[in-house]
Amino acid sequence: MSTEQELTQTPLLKLWLPGMGRALGQRRGSSRPQFTNCPTMIVMVGLPARGKTYISKKLTRYLNWIGVPTQGECISCASNALKDIANYFTKEQGQVAVFDATNTTRERRGAIISFAKEKGYKVFFIESVCDDPEIIEANIMQVKLSSPDYENYDKEEALVDFLKRIDCYKMSYVPLDEEKDRHLSFIKIFNVGSRYLVNRVQDHIQSRIVYYLMNIHVTPRSIYLSRHGESELNLLGRIGGDTGLSSQGQKYAKALAEFIRGQSIKDLKVWTSHMKRTIQTAEALGVPYEQWKALNEIDAGVCEEMTYEEIQATHPEEFALRDQDKYRYRYPKGESYEDLVHRLEPVIMELERQENVLVICHQAVMRCLLAYFLDKSADDLPYLKCPLHTVLKLTPLAYGCKVESFYLNIQAVNTHRDRPTNVNVARKPEEALQTVPEHL
Amino acid sequence: MNATEDSTEQSGNSLTRELTQNPLKKIWVPSSTNGLPDRHISQRKVCMTNCPTLIVTVGLPARGKTYISKKLTRYLNWIDVPTKEFNVGQYRRECVKIYKSFEFFRPDNEEGLKIRKQCALAALNDVRQFLTDEGGQVAVFDATNTTRERRETILRFAEQNGFKVFFVESVCEDPDVIAENIVQVKLGSPDYTHCNTEEAVADFMKRIKCYENSYQPLDEELDRDLSFIKIIDVGRRYLVNRVQDHIQSRIVYYLMNIHITPRSIYLCRHGESDLNIKGRIGGDSGLSARGKEFAKSLGQFIQSQNIHDLKVWTSQMKRTIQTAEAVGVPYEQWKALNEIDAGVCEELTYEEIQQRYPLEFALRDQDKYRYRYPKGESYEDLVQRLEPVIMELERQENVLVICHQAVMRCLLAYFLDKTAEELPYLKCPLHTVLKLTPMAYGCKVESVCLNVDAVNTHRDRPSNIDVSRLPEEALLTVPDHH
Numbered sequence: 001m002s003t004e005q006e007l008t009q010t011p012l013l014k015l016w017l018p019g020m021g022r023a024l025g026q027r028r029g030s031s032r033p034q035f036t037n038c039p040t041m042i043v044m045v046g047l048p049a050r051g052k053t054y055i056s057k058k059l060t061r062y063l064n065w066i067g068v069p070t071q072g073e074c075i076s077c078a079s080n081a082l083k084d085i086a087n088y089f090t091k092e093q094g095q096v097a098v099f100d101a102t103n104t105t106r107e108r109r110g111a112i113i114s115f116a117k118e119k120g121y122k123v124f125f126i127e128s129v130c131d132d133p134e135i136i137e138a139n140i141m142q143v144k145l146s147s148p149d150y151e152n153y154d155k156e157e158a159l160v161d162f163l164k165r166i167d168c169y170k171m172s173y174v175p176l177d178e179e180k181d182r183h184l185s186f187i188k189i190f191n192v193g194s195r196y197l198v199n200r201v202q203d204h205i206q207s208r209i210v211y212y213l214m215n216i217h218v219t220p221r222s223i224y225l226s227r228h229g230e231s232e233l234n235l236l237g238r239i240g241g242d243t244g245l246s247s248q249g250q251k252y253a254k255a256l257a258e259f260i261r262g263q264s265i266k267d268l269k270v271w272t273s274h275m276k277r278t279i280q281t282a283e284a285l286g287v288p289y290e291q292w293k294a295l296n297e298i299d300a301g302v303c304e305e306m307t308y309e310e311i312q313a314t315h316p317e318e319f320a321l322r323d324q325d326k327y328r329y330r331y332p333k334g335e336s337y338e339d340l341v342h343r344l345e346p347v348i349m350e351l352e353r354q355e356n357v358l359v360i361c362h363q364a365v366m367r368c369l370l371a372y373f374l375d376k377s378a379d380d381l382p383y384l385k386c387p388l389h390t391v392l393k394l395t396p397l398a399y400g401c402k403v404e405s406f407y408l409n410i411q412a413v414n415t416h417r418d419r420p421t422n423v424n425v426a427r428k429p430e431e432a433l434q435t436v437p438e439h440l
Numbered sequence: 441m442n443a444t445e446d447s448t449e450q451s452g453n454s455l456t457r458e459l460t461q462n463p464l465k466k467i468w469v470p471s472s473t474n475g476l477p478d479r480h481i482s483q484r485k486v487c488m489t490n491c492p493t494l495i496v497t498v499g500l501p502a503r504g505k506t507y508i509s510k511k512l513t514r515y516l517n518w519i520d521v522p523t524k525e526f527n528v529g530q531y532r533r534e535c536v537k538i539y540k541s542f543e544f545f546r547p548d549n550e551e552g553l554k555i556r557k558q559c560a561l562a563a564l565n566d567v568r569q570f571l572t573d574e575g576g577q578v579a580v581f582d583a584t585n586t587t588r589e590r591r592e593t594i595l596r597f598a599e600q601n602g603f604k605v606f607f608v609e610s611v612c613e614d615p616d617v618i619a620e621n622i623v624q625v626k627l628g629s630p631d632y633t634h635c636n637t638e639e640a641v642a643d644f645m646k647r648i649k650c651y652e653n654s655y656q657p658l659d660e661e662l663d664r665d666l667s668f669i670k671i672i673d674v675g676r677r678y679l680v681n682r683v684q685d686h687i688q689s690r691i692v693y694y695l696m697n698i699h700i701t702p703r704s705i706y707l708c709r710h711g712e713s714d715l716n717i718k719g720r721i722g723g724d725s726g727l728s729a730r731g732k733e734f735a736k737s738l739g740q741f742i743q744s745q746n747i748h749d750l751k752v753w754t755s756q757m758k759r760t761i762q763t764a765e766a767v768g769v770p771y772e773q774w775k776a777l778n779e780i781d782a783g784v785c786e787e788l789t790y791e792e793i794q795q796r797y798p799l800e801f802a803l804r805d806q807d808k809y810r811y812r813y814p815k816g817e818s819y820e821d822l823v824q825r826l827e828p829v830i831m832e833l834e835r836q837e838n839v840l841v842i843c844h845q846a847v848m849r850c851l852l853a854y855f856l857d858k859t860a861e862e863l864p865y866l867k868c869p870l871h872t873v874l875k876l877t878p879m880a881y882g883c884k885v886e887s888v889c890l891n892v893d894a895v896n897t898h899r900d901r902p903s904n905i906d907v908s909r910l911p912e913e914a915l916l917t918v919p920d921h922h
Contacts (some may be wrong), residue, residue, distance in 0.1 A: 007726070007758055007765070015773065016761045178677070195660070198678040201696065204835060211693045214683065244459070276459055279468045283457055291467065293821060339775060353686060 012321050014330040036205040039089040041116050042098045043109065045127035047173060048166050049139040051192065052128055055213070056100040057399050059126075062212055063096055065372045066345055067338070068205065070096040082115050089121065096205070104173040106180075113184075124206050125186035126213065127176050132191055136166075143398050192218055212349070218396075221355040222265070223373070225366055226391045228277035229253045230412040233305065234388065237413070237439025240297060240304040245280045248412055252389045253284035255408040259391060260285060260358065269357045271295065271347075278360045289360075294347050297362035301334025308417065308436045312429050319432055323423040326382035337382050340368050348372055363415055373401045383419060388412035413439055464803050465820075466812040492571035493687055494598050495580045496591070498609035500655060501648045502621040504674065505610055508695070509582040510881045512608075515694055518854045519827060520820070521687065522576050526567055528583035531559035539631040542646040547654055560590070564597050571603060578687065579603075586655040588662075595666075606688050607668035608695065609658050617674055618648075625880050675699055694831070700878075703837040704747070705855070707848055708873040710759035711735045712894040715787065716870065719895070719921025722779060722786040727762045730892055734871045735766035737890040741873065742767050742840065751839045753777065753829075760842045767840070776829050779844035783816025790899065790918045794911050801914055805905035808864035819864050822850050830854055845897060855883045865901060870894035895921055 006019040042059070044052040056072045063070035071088050081099060088094040103109055109125070116123045130136060140162050144150070150158040176186050178197065187210055188197040196214055201207050229249025233241045245253065260268070270287055272278035273295035282289040303311050303318070312319050315332075322329040330336035335343075344365065351357060351369075359369065363386050371381040373394050386392075389412045393404040414437040422431040457470035495512070497505040509525045516523035535555055536544070544552045560583060570576035585591055591607070598605045612618065622644055626632065632640040658668050660679065669692050670679040678696055683689050711731025715723045727735060742750065752769055754760035755777035764771040785793050785800070794801050797814075804811040812818035817825075826847065833839060833851075841851065845868050853863040855876050868874075871894045875886040896919040904913040 007762055009758070015756060016758045018765055182677075194682055195664070196678075196680040198680065198696065200676060204832065207693075207697055207835065210696065211689075214680065214692065215689055274467060276461075276468045279470075280459060283459070283470055293824070342775070350686065353689065 011317070012325055012329055013336070014332065036095065036122070036203050038120055038122060039094065040096045040122045040124060040205060041085060041112070042096060042209070043103055043112055043123060043125045044098065044100045045103045045109070045125055045176060045186075046129065047104065047169050048102065049136050049144060049162065050128040050130050051139060051218075052102075052126075053100055053143070054218075054399060055126060055128060055189075056098045058216060059209065059212065060096075060098055061372070061375045062348075063209075064375070064377075065341065065348075066208075067341070068096055069094045070098065072098045072100060082112070086119060089119075102169055104169055106174045122202060122206075123185065124202075124209065125176060125184060126209075127186060127188045129175060129188060129190050130192065135192060146398075187213060189213065212352075215349055215352045217352070219355060220396075221357075223351060223356075223394045224260075224358040224391055225369060225386075225394065226256065226281075226358070226360055227362060227366055227386060227388055228275070228281045228360060229256075229410075230388050231277045234413050234415055235440055237307045237309075237437070238305050239308075240300040242275050242277075244276050248389075248410055249277070249281070250284075252408060252410045252412070253281045255389075255410050256281065256391065257285045259406065259408055263393075265356045265358075267356055269354055270360065271357060272360045273297065273362065273365070275362070278362070281360050285358075292347060294343050295359070295361045295365055298337070298340050298364040299331065299334040301331035303331055303334065307439070309433060312432050316429070316432065317425050320423055320425040320427065323419055323432075326419070327378040337364065337368065338378075340364055344368050374403065375400075385416055388415065413437065463799070464807055464812070465810055465818065466814060492576065492603050493578045494567065494571070494594070494603045494605050495578060495691070496585055496594055496605060496607050497580070497582050498585045498591070498607050498658060498668075499611060500586065500651050501584065502618050502626065502644070503610040503612050504621065504700070505584070505608075506582055506625070507700075507881060508608060508610065508671075509580045511698060512691065512694065513578075513580055514854070514857045515830075516578055516691075517857070517859075518823065518830075519690075520823070520860075521578055523578040523580065524570050524576055525580040525582055526563045526570075528556075528560050528563050528581070531563050532556060533630060535559055542643050542650060545647050545650040547650060560593075564594070568597075568601055572601065584651055586651050588656045604684060604688075605667065606684075606691065607658060607666060608691075609668060609670045611657060611670060611672050612674060614673060628880070669695060671695065694834075697831055697834045699835070701837060703839075703878075705833060705838075705876045706742075706840040706873055707851055707868075707876065708738065708840070708842055709844055709848055709868060709870055710754075710757070710763045710842060711738075711892075712870050713759045716895050716897055717922055719789045719791075719919070720787050721790075722782040724757050724759075726758050730871075730894055731759070731763070732766070734890060734892040734894070735763045737871075737892055738763065738873070739767045741888065741890060742769075747838045747840075749838060751836055752842065753839060754842045755779065755844065755847070757844070760844070763842050771842075774829060776825050777841070777843045777847055780819065780822050780846040781813065781816040783813035785813050785816065789921070791915060794914045798911070798914070799907055802905055802907045802909065805901055805914075808901070809860040819846065819850065820860075822846060826850050856885065857882075867898055870897065895919065 007016045008019060009016050044056055046052050060070045060072040071094055085097040085099065088097055099112065103112070113123055137159065140159055141155075144162050145155060145158050150161075153161065176184070176188055178199070182199065185200040185202050185206060187199075190196070193214070193216070198210055201210060229245045229252035231249055232243040232246050235246050268287070270282055270285060270289035272282045272289050272291050274291050274293045275296055278295070279291065303315065306314070318332065327337045330339065348369070361369070364382075366386040367381055367384040370376070370384050370386065370392065376384060389408050389410045391406040391408065393406065395402045395404075417437060418435040420431060420434045459468045460471050461468050497509055499505050506527060509527070513523045513525045532555065533539070535558070543549060546552065563581065563583070567579040567581060571579050581594065585594065595605055622641055626644050627637060627640050632643070635643065658666070658670055660681070664681065667682040667684050667688060669681075672678065675696070675698070680692055683692060711727045711734035713731055714725040714728050717728050750769065752764055752767060752771035754764045754771050754773050756773045756775050757778055760777070761773065785797065788796070800814065809819045812821065830851070833841075843851070846864075848868040849863055849866040852858070852866050852868065852874065858866060871890050871892045873888045873890065875888065877884045877886075899919060900917040902913060902916045
């Protein structure tokens with residue numbers, strides 16, 4: 001075994017890999033820890049109106065965001081669904097598939113288990129059990145009544161009809177059992193999370209799924225996302241750094257305070273990064289706030305405090321690589337959006353636990369958080385529009401998130417640079433700098 | 441932006457408080473009008489709970505309660521949540537100097553019951569002191585607590601003192617697990633120094649019997665308003681009820697990831713690097729010739745250990761990866777295992793740091809754990825960054841972690857329960873592998889030096905850490921280099 005093995009650093013991800021002579025397929029190091037070594041089927045179990053679809057969609061969104069290719073399937077026809085799932089795993093390189101249906105009989109679940117065993121997939125059941133009539137009714141009102149099935153009904157009639165539908169399933173419903181199903185891997189969620197029964201967690205991804213499910217809740221609340229006020233470096237068109245607010249930025253901080261007061265938010269938590277500009281912004285609110293290092297802006301490494309023009313002049317290849325794959329591109333001695341997402345995961349987890357929160361952060365960070373809430377892909381994420389001096393109010397609604405945008409009417413520079421048409425390393429400087437926003 | 445003396449009076453364009461950057465931790469804090477740092481800013485600390493937490497174990501003897509208590513305490517202290525465990529058995533041993541037999545635990549032994557209750561109360565008193573007067577955030581009350589009555593007493597105590605309560609119950613009927621438990625931790629207990637193995641086991645089994653009749657496990661229905669986790673059969677199944685806050689959620693996650701399957705964790709640094717030889721810190725250089733030799737020896741050593749299903753982890757820095765390549769098995773790269781970021785001091789020698797940043801250099805010696813390099817990290821930051829690594833190490837079995845000096849110190853401190861003061865000075869020399877094997881309540885450490893020469897990179901704390909010290913005093917403990 002030769003230890004003279006040369007390593008080369010990949011230009012995009014800045015990963016050290018063994019040298020040129022090796023075929024890519026033999027590459028040993030992986031850039032992220034293994035979540036699981038084989039595809040996993042997540043199978044929902046429960047009567048109608050128990051939140052199965054809510055959980056499926058939310059879980060799917062979370063797993064995709066942390067980089068685990070996941071697909072949700074709302075199933076009406078079981079045999080097709082299983083075929084689609086097999087397809088997703090083999091042809092599309094998916095890692096997790098969520099099978100969202102009632103799956104209320106042992107028979108049905110048995111069929112799924114046999115299928116998975118045959119194919120070598122792991123199975124993890126998520127059962128939602130609820131006997132609180134208020135929760136069930138609220139559920140039905142939120143998501144069932146707007147279904148096409150009830151287009152011509154009035155609310156009361158629809159409710160009654162749906163409750164009768166549930167009764168049909170109740171007759172044959174066999175919940176997962178501690179004893180009889182002790183060899184299966186599952187989590188049973190009682191009454192929207194007041195109690196959980198967890199059985200035989202097999203691997204890392206199942207452990208993460210359990211942790212996530214145990215942290216989410218359905219209490220109504222809103223999350224406010226905003227960037228710091230305009231900073232001195234923003235004015236100069238320079239990225240990164242740790243400067244203070246410009247005079248416009250200070251005006252914004254004041255306007256933000258007024259806006260927040262106007263919203264009359266109960267028990268608001270305020271979070272900032274460790275960087276001066278977010279903290280100065282929070283200071284104007286006059287309420288306690290928590291500083292999170294994890295909310296710091298993306299580290300641009302050797303490009304910190306440069307303008308785009310300077311980056312083009314000093315690192316034209318890097319600049320082009322970034323345009324080629326902005327999500328995975330890592331600055332030399334810095335970070336990538338992909339790294340940012342990883343760093344922000346504990347923030348997201350805590351946001352799920354909390355109720356009303358105002359997060360004062362930075363452009364790249366805000367894009368990552370927004371992508372989580374609005375289910376944006378890795379391709380869209382780095383280009384989400386998060387302008388200065390604008391507050392986004394996110395309110396969970398039905399299966400998604402309502403977004404309200406509030407521009408607080410304080411002028412600020414534009415810091416959004418779109419992807420230029422020519423991303424080729426051989427492009428001319430003008431082509432590279434085509435989409436750079438104006439600055440001093 | 442101008443600092444103003446009495447800025448609260450002014451409307452217009454200045455903010456109410458000026459921000460200054462704390463020189464040690466590089467945290468921006470507002471200073472009030474008299475120039476002193478103000479109090480109401482909070483740092484992101486793990487335990488965002490607004491009152492202290494009392495964790496109460498529940499279960500028959502030999503169900504792993506003390507194992508869990510000690511492990512949990514170690515984990516919480518490592519992530520910077522001041523935690524202490526209070527083992528009632530310990531109080532009992534102090535009270536009843538000599539243990540005679542299981543008869544002490546008989547449910548009809550009035551004298552025994554009285555003493556045991558006194559011990560529990562004494563322990564609770566110490567709990568109160570720790571949580572109320574000594575700045576503790578979590579106290580682990582480790583006892584059987586098998587009756588509802590006893591648990592009621594504890595709940596009342598907690599309520600009076602404004603503590604939250606979280607129960608951790610361990611239920612296990614597997615005779616093999618219980619037997620192994622007894623062998624590992626009971627036979628060596630002070631209670632049984634005068635017995636041979638057979639006598640000890642027999643007595644202990646009778647002791648367990650004394651509790652069995654009055655054991656009232658936590659119940660889904662009857663105890664539905666309590667916050668608890670029931671661990672069944674060493675983690676095969678869990679019942680989790682009413683998690684109240686962040687710290688309880690983290691505790692549950694941790695408890696659900698630990699296991700007791702025998703395994704070993706191997707920790708080592710990358711082989712000696714080119715920058716190591718020059719006495720420069722940080723950077724991303726490759727291995728020196730001796731470093732490559734070490735990598736080869738490491739490969740041979742690992743082979744000779746015949747480890748079942750070994751996972752190998754590296755950082756994303758060239759030197760750890762080069763080292764792993766020589767071991768010849770698949771490995772995973774973790775960015776979280778990268779060396780501490782020395783910010784503006786990256787790739788400098790200590791002499792250069794003293795020359796260019798003498799204040800920084802002194803501050804670091806004053807509080808090496810909390811000190812953050814300008815535009816870099818602190819050991820405190822490192823620990824936070826490494827927490828997911830620790831969590832995954834807990835889930836795994838045999839793992840070899842090839843990392844860096846500061847990183848290895850943090851991991852070692854977790855396994856060996858070292859304080860924040862000791863952590864940054866733990867000795868982790870190049871070309872030495874530490875083999876950690878969990879045993880009883882702690883960790884056995886075997887140090888294997890692979891006999892390949894390397895520079896010393898360990899810099900002890902010098903005697904003079906004052907900012908006004910002379911350069912020679914600052915550089916007193918710098919190890920030799922080219």
